Amino acid sequence: xxxxxxxxxxxxxxxxxxxxxxxxxxxxxxxxxxxxxxxxxxxxxxxxxxxxxxxxxxxxxxxxxxxxxxxxxxxxxxxxxxxxxxxxxxxxxxxxxxxxxxxxxxxxxxxxxxxxxxxxxxxxxxxxxxxxxxxxxxxxxxxxxxxxxxxxxxxxxxxxxxxxxxxxxxxxxxxxxxxxxxxxxxxxxxxxxxxxxxxxxxxxxxxxxxxxxxxxxxxxxxxxxxxxxxxxxxxxxxxxxxxxxxxxxxxxxxxxxxxxxxxxxxxxxxxxxxxxxxxxxxxxxxxxxxxxxxxxxxxxxxxxxxxxxxxxxxxxxxxxxxxxxxxxxxxxxxxxxxxxxxxxxxxxxxxxxxxxxxxxxxxxxxxxx
Amino acid sequence: xxxxxxxxxxxxxxxxxxxxxxxxxxxxxxxxxxxxxxxxxxxxxxxxxxxxxxxxxxxxxxxxxxxxxxxxxxxxxxxxxxxxxxxxxxxxxxxxxxxxxxxxxxxxxxxxxxxxxxxxxxxxxxxxxxxxxxxxxxxxxxxxxxxxxxxxxxxxxxxxxxxxxxxxxxxxxxxxxxxxxxxxxxxxxxxxxxxxxxxxxxxxxxxxxxxxxxxxxxxxxxxxxxxxxxxxxxxxxxxxxxxxxxxxx
Numbered sequence: 001x002x003x004x005x006x007x008x009x010x011x012x013x014x015x016x017x018x019x020x021x022x023x024x025x026x027x028x029x030x031x032x033x034x035x036x037x038x039x040x041x042x043x044x045x046x047x048x049x050x051x052x053x054x055x056x057x058x059x060x061x062x063x064x065x066x067x068x069x070x071x072x073x074x075x076x077x078x079x080x081x082x083x084x085x086x087x088x089x090x091x092x093x094x095x096x097x098x099x100x101x102x103x104x105x106x107x108x109x110x111x112x113x114x115x116x117x118x119x120x121x122x123x124x125x126x127x128x129x130x131x132x133x134x135x136x137x138x139x140x141x142x143x144x145x146x147x148x149x150x151x152x153x154x155x156x157x158x159x160x161x162x163x164x165x166x167x168x169x170x171x172x173x174x175x176x177x178x179x180x181x182x183x184x185x186x187x188x189x190x191x192x193x194x195x196x197x198x199x200x201x202x203x204x205x206x207x208x209x210x211x212x213x214x215x216x217x218x219x220x221x222x223x224x225x226x227x228x229x230x231x232x233x234x235x236x237x238x239x240x241x242x243x244x245x246x247x248x249x250x251x252x253x254x255x256x257x258x259x260x261x262x263x264x265x266x267x268x269x270x271x272x273x274x275x276x277x278x279x280x281x282x283x284x285x286x287x288x289x290x291x292x293x294x295x296x297x298x299x300x301x302x303x304x305x306x307x308x309x310x311x312x313x314x315x316x317x318x319x320x321x322x323x324x325x326x327x328x329x330x331x332x333x334x335x336x337x338x339x340x341x342x343x344x345x346x347x348x349x350x351x352x353x354x355x356x357x358x359x360x361x362x363x364x365x366x367x368x369x
Numbered sequence: 370x371x372x373x374x375x376x377x378x379x380x381x382x383x384x385x386x387x388x389x390x391x392x393x394x395x396x397x398x399x400x401x402x403x404x405x406x407x408x409x410x411x412x413x414x415x416x417x418x419x420x421x422x423x424x425x426x427x428x429x430x431x432x433x434x435x436x437x438x439x440x441x442x443x444x445x446x447x448x449x450x451x452x453x454x455x456x457x458x459x460x461x462x463x464x465x466x467x468x469x470x471x472x473x474x475x476x477x478x479x480x481x482x483x484x485x486x487x488x489x490x491x492x493x494x495x496x497x498x499x500x501x502x503x504x505x506x507x508x509x510x511x512x513x514x515x516x517x518x519x520x521x522x523x524x525x526x527x528x529x530x531x532x533x534x535x536x537x538x539x540x541x542x543x544x545x546x547x548x549x550x551x552x553x554x555x556x557x558x559x560x561x562x563x564x565x566x567x568x569x570x571x572x573x574x575x576x577x578x579x580x581x582x583x584x585x586x587x588x589x590x591x592x593x594x595x596x597x598x599x600x601x602x603x604x605x606x607x608x609x610x611x612x613x614x615x616x617x618x
Contacts, residue, residue, distance in 0.1 A: 109404065149533050203574065212518075251455075269614070316420070316456075317457050318457050318459050320417075320419055320420070320457075320461075321447070321453070321456070321457040321459070322467075323418075323440065323441035323442045324417045324418070324441045324442075324444075324445055324450075324451055324453075325445055325467070325471035325474075325475075325527065325531075326442050326445035326471050326474045326475035326478065326531070327442060327444075327470055327471055327474045328440075328442045328474060328478075329442065330438070331470070335462060335470065336459070336462075338461070338462075339459060339460060339461025339462045340461065342461040343461065
């Protein structure tokens with residue numbers, strides 16, 4: 001966590017300087033190699049983006065949750081935002097004049113439903129105090145462009161279930177960045193659905209910084225013609241006995257692109273770290289592309305780290321088998337795609353939320369047929 | 370019901386079936402026997418409509434219709450069923466969901482009303498018990514982690530559920546011990562029906578002790594080289610394929 005002494009204004013200025021220095025990322029920046037943000041934004045340059053703020057709304061505030069509008073002054077200590085360490089994170093911190101800070105104490109069962117809308121920068125802070133638990137359902141509406149930066153801080157024994165739903169938005173450029181600090185024995189479970197935008201980037205920077213901390217990340221991207229979806233993660237096992245799992249699945253049809261770049265760092269001395277990364281893609285057309293890039297950086301000795309990535313087409317044998325049983329080809333294909341995505345969707349624990357995700361995926365799959 | 374005339378089939382330009390002629394009527398059970406590489410599996414796949422099996426000559430007429438012109442799913446809806454030698458494992462699709470989807474897809478294609486989940490479940494349960502297919506198997510992903518015997522039993526359960534007009538059993542005995550074989554054979558025999566034709570494809574005579582055919586055809590090098598009644602199986606058992614092939618030459 002950053003020092004409470006730093007004033008938001010100072011940090012905003014630092015962030016603005018960082019953004020000015022780095023500019024909007026192009027493909028020449030390694031981390032943005034598969035997602036050319038500058039080209040996707042077209043006419044919208046840094047100057048047009050400076051003072052634009054996106055909109056947020058909360059469906060309701062369940063008991064146990066405190067909310068603060070970041071467009072107001074005198075940001076409370078618990079909500080002092082953390083500095084983003086890359087260009088777009090810095091930009092949202094520097095230029096967002098809108099945003100929300102939420103603080104959760106205790107076990108909150110009713111989900112927090114956060115809606116993001118309109119073009120612009122936006123900042124969100126979510127703090128779960130020690131022992132607190134909550135479910136965040138984030139609905140990201142389409143907009144010409146949006147750059148949202150989240151700071152999520154999980155105290156000891158806290159648990160957050162985070163599900164992000166986004167529509168198919170062929171004309172949108174949507175960037176979301178999550179900076180997540182996970183404390184001792186705290187758990188961050190996150191699932192990201194993505195149905196593709198002109199450019200969609202979901203970036204997760206996660207620090208497991210207390211013993212027993214866990215991050216379980218999963219996601220499903222179903223991409224039709226013209227769609228792009230990029231999930232970039234960096235999980236750092238900063239202390240011993242922490243655990244992370246990642247399971248991301250992509251289905252790409254038409255001219256589309258799915259990207260997974262996942263880096264896991266196990267810091268010096270972080271023995272007993274356990275990390276698993278799996279990314280798989282189904283490429284359904286000749287013009288579709290899926291780039292999977294898992295990466296490990298291990299600086300400790302006694303760790304368990306596994307990663308796997310595979311891209312393929314639907315299995316011809318399976319397709320034939322289903323068809324000989326009377327299932328028409330398009331239905332058989334959809335069945336196999338659904339089966340392919342199933343284990344990633346099943347990571348969503350809450351049954352009703354899982355049903356919502358499944359329904360959205362079904363609809364997207366129908367759009368592919 | 371099934372009229373195959375002078376059938377030539379090539380895979381990747383290589384001719385496997387070289388003028389096969391066969392006629393199976395309703396209510397009849399025919400066995401195709403042959404050594405490895407004689408074209409048995411090619412015949413079963415070409416009847417089911419697998420891609421890459423090119424008919425270069427001849428015809429397959431099923432109930433007066435050109436079977437080759439139909440997609441695999443259309444053949445299924447019209448009553449053609451292939452019990453496969455190697456049923457495919459499909460992770461992520463539960464067996465019960467698969468059975469329901471397949472049954473209703475066939476019914477829909479025939480313009481029949483679909484059956485709801487409970488109706489399908491009842492029907493499946495009744496038939497599953499006789500084949501020793503457990504409730505637990507129905508909940509598992511299709512064929513995933515099933516033993517050889519379980520896979521074959523599930524194929525026969527599908528046959529019982531779909532009630533095909535023409536059932537083709539490709540090496541249904543392979544990989545089965547004697548108890549499993551008996552169970553599967555009983556399942557098949559229970560489905561013998563004056564309106565149903567069956568084509569039992571096998572390497573060994575053993576299966577035909579349990580599923581007694583009306584006619585036996587010996588397939589070698591893509592052609593039927595000998596035909597006869599059920600006693601032909603015993604002759605094959607006694608003489609072996611080599612001698613039969615020599616005799617026929």
